Amino acid sequence: MPRIALLQLEAAAEPAENKKRQMAAIRRAAAGGAQIVCTQEMCTTLYFCRTQDCALFDSAEPIPGAWTEELGELARELGIVIVAAGFEKRATGLYHNTAWVIDADGSFLGSYRKMHIPQDPGFEEKFYFTPGDTGYKCFETRYGRIGVLICWDQWYPEAARLTAMQGAEILFYPTAIGWIPGEEELYAAQHTAWETVQRGHAVANGCYVCAVNRCGREGETTFWGQSFAADYCGQIIAKAPVEGESILYADLDLNALEVHRRIWPFFRDRRIDSYGGITQRWGR
Numbered sequence: 555m556p557r558i559a560l561l562q563l564e565a566a567a568e569p570a571e572n573k574k575r576q577m578a579a580i581r582r583a584a585a586g587g588a589q590i591v592c593t594q595e596m597c598t599t600l601y602f603c604r605t606q607d608c609a610l611f612d613s614a615e616p617i618p619g620a621w622t623e624e625l626g627e628l629a630r631e632l633g634i635v636i637v638a639a640g641f642e643k644r645a646t647g648l649y650h651n652t653a654w655v656i657d658a659d660g661s662f663l664g665s666y667r668k669m670h671i672p673q674d675p676g677f678e679e680k681f682y683f684t685p686g687d688t689g690y691k692c693f694e695t696r697y698g699r700i701g702v703l704i705c706w707d708q709w710y711p712e713a714a715r716l717t718a719m720q721g722a723e724i725l726f727y728p729t730a731i732g733w734i735p736g737e738e739e740l741y742a743a744q745h746t747a748w749e750t751v752q753r754g755h756a757v758a759n760g761c762y763v764c765a766v767n768r769c770g771r772e773g774e775t776t777f778w779g780q781s782f783a784a785d786y787c788g789q790i791i792a793k794a795p796v797e798g799e800s801i802l803y804a805d806l807d808l809n810a811l812e813v814h815r816r817i818w819p820f821f822r823d824r825r826i827d828s829y830g831g832i833t834q835r836w837g838r
Contacts, residue, residue, distance in 0.1 A: 555805050555806060555807050555808065555809070556589045556590055556697035556698050556724075556805075556806055556808070557586075557587045557588050557589050557590075557803060557804070557805050557806075558588060558589070558590045558591070558592065558724070558764055558783065558803070558804050558805075558806060559583035559584075559586065559588030559590070559591045559592070559801050559802065559803050560592050560764055560765075560766035560781045560783070560794070560801070560802040560804075561576065561579045561580070561583065561591065561592065561593050561594065561597075561766060561801060562594065562766060562767060562768065562769050562779055562781040562794045562799060562800045562801075562802060563575060563576070563579060563593075563594060563597075563768060563769070563799050564768065564769055564770035564799060565597075565599065565600045565601070565768060565770070565772065566600075567600060569598040569599055569613055572597060572598045572599065573598055573621065573624075576593055576597050576598070576638070577624075577625075577628060579801060580625075580628060580632070580634075580636065581628075581632070582801060583634075583801050583803075584632040584633075584634050586801065586803060587803070588634060588801075588803060589633075589634055589635065589658070589696075589697045590634065590635040590636075590637065590695070590697050590698070590700065590724075591634055591635070591636050591637070592636075592637040592638075592726045592728060592764060592766050593636075593637065593638045593639055593728060593766065594639070594728050594729060594730060594766050594767060594768040594781075595639045595651070595653075595704055595705050595728040595729050595730040595768070596639060596640060596641055596651065596730060597638055597639055597640060597728070598613070598615075598621065598640050598641070599613050599640075599641060600772050601730045601768070601772055601775065601777070602682075603677055603678045603679045603681070603682055604676050604677075604678065604772065604773050604774070604775060605678065606678050606681045610682070611643075611649060611682070613641055614641040614642060614643035614649050615640065615641065615642065615643055616642070616643055616644075617640065617642040617652050617654055617665055618654070618662050618665075621640065622638075622654060622656065622662055625638060625656055626656050626660040626661070626662060627660060629656045629657065629658060629659075629660050630658075630659055630660030633658050634658055635655065635656065635657055635658050635695045635696060635697055635700075636655070636656045637653065637654075637655050637656075637700070637702055637726050637728070638653065638654060638656075638728075639651070639652065639653040639654075639702075639704060639728035640652060640653075641682075642665075642667070644684075648684055649682060649683060649684060650667040650668065650683055650684055650686060651667070651668040651671070651679070651682075651683045651686075651704055651705075652665050652666065652667050652668070652686075652704075653665065653666050653668075653702045653704055653726075653728055654666070654702075655693040655695065655700065655702060657695050657696055658695065658696040658697065659696070663693045663694075663695065664688075664691065664693060665688065666686065666688050666690075666691050666702045666703070666704070667684075667685075667686030667687060667688045668683060668685075668686050668703075668704040668705065668706070668707060669685060669686040669690075669703075669707055669713060670685075670706040670707050670709070670710055670713070671683050671685050671706065672705075672706045675734065676734045676773075676774065676775055679706075690703075690713060690716040690717040690719075690720060691717065691720060692717065692720035692721040692722040693722075694721075698723050698724055698806075698808055699721045699722050699723045699724070700722055700723070700724045700725075700726060701717035701718065701720065701722030701724070701725045701726070702725075702726045702727075702728070703717060703725060703726070703727050704727065704728055704729075705727065705728065705729045705730055705731060707727070708727050708729065708748065708751065708752055708755075708765065709751055711751075711754070711755060711758065712832065714755035714758070714759055714763075715758070715759060718759035718760075718761050719821075722761060723761055723762065723808055723811055724761060724762045724763075724764060724806060725755065725756075725759075725761055725762070725763045725764070726764050726765075726766070727752065727763070727764065727765040727766070728766055729765055729766060729767040729768070729781075730767065730768050730777065731748060731767055731777065731778065732767075732768075732775045732776050732777035732778050733775070733776050733778060734774055734775055734776075735774055741778075745778055745780065749765075749780070749782065749790075752765055752784065753784045753788035753789075753790070754788065756784045756785065756786055756787070756788050757786070757787060757788040758820060759786075759820070760786045760811065760814055760815045760818060760820060760821075761786055761811065762783065762784065762785055762786060762806045762811070763783070763784045764781075764782075764783045764784075764804070765781060765782055765783075766781045766802075767779055767780060767781050767794075769794075769796075769797060769798060769799060769800075778796055779794055779795055779796045779797060779798070779800070780793060780794060780795070780796055781793070781794040781800065781802050782794070782802070783802070783804035783806070785806075786810075786811050786814050786815075787814070791804050792804040
């Protein structure tokens with residue numbers, strides 16, 4: 555029964571300061587018994603996609619690289635799995651929004667590049683990020699089989715399904731989502747939609763879903779926190795507050811998940827012969 559910890563933190567302007575905060579929070583999470591620790595999306599920077607600015611590409615780093623090596627040393631020291639997310643420089647002019655997994659022995663298991671890239675006021679991600687090309691992955695860690703998807707991927711049942719089909723028992727969603735001025739009457743509905751769709755992924759795939767959001771205000775965007783873990787029935791088993799930093803813990807019973815999948819055999823009953831149309835942009 556692994557204990558997970560979700561790091562809901564505010565971000566500073568300087569990457570070095572954010573790395574220091576993340577490392578300290580990871581140590582606190584491990585001291586609290588966490589065996590798998592997950593950061594928020596783009597954990598070393600502000601959510602800079604609020605504007606388009608070429609100078610911000612300078613904050614991207616190679617993955618794997620010096621930062622992932624530092625996390626690897628920490629994971630090995632503490633004996634924990636670390637799931638982290640940041641801004642990847644793949645090549646000059648080629649950048650990704652990327653997450654990676656480090657096992658409890660410090661080994662780098664691999665990375666996942668965000669597949670679905672949004673473009674909305676205050677979320678100018680298509681300017682910065684090339685869509686991912688890693689495919690959907692399951693990472694075999696010391697404490698369980700996990701999948702990682704990132705923020706906007708949360709809204710797509712296909713992404714959750716394909717990750718679960720690789721064997722993932724736990725889906726982690728590093729996230730940066732919040733409210734912008736002028737939409738106050740929609741705030742409750744927006745949050746409800748965000749939480750509900752992910753709880754649905756947990757139900758449909760018979761797995762745990764853990765979403766970790768940032769908090770605080772950056773420019774005009776107020777990030778809504780409320781990181782949560784949901785079980786395979788979609789029940790929320792742990793939830794962080796709207797405001798304020800939090801290390802959210804949850805104990806995930808993988809044996810109970812196995813029993814549940816035997817009673818609710820969604821993978822057995824899938825009609826894969828009827829799903830060909832899903833690869834089309836539209837149905838007609």
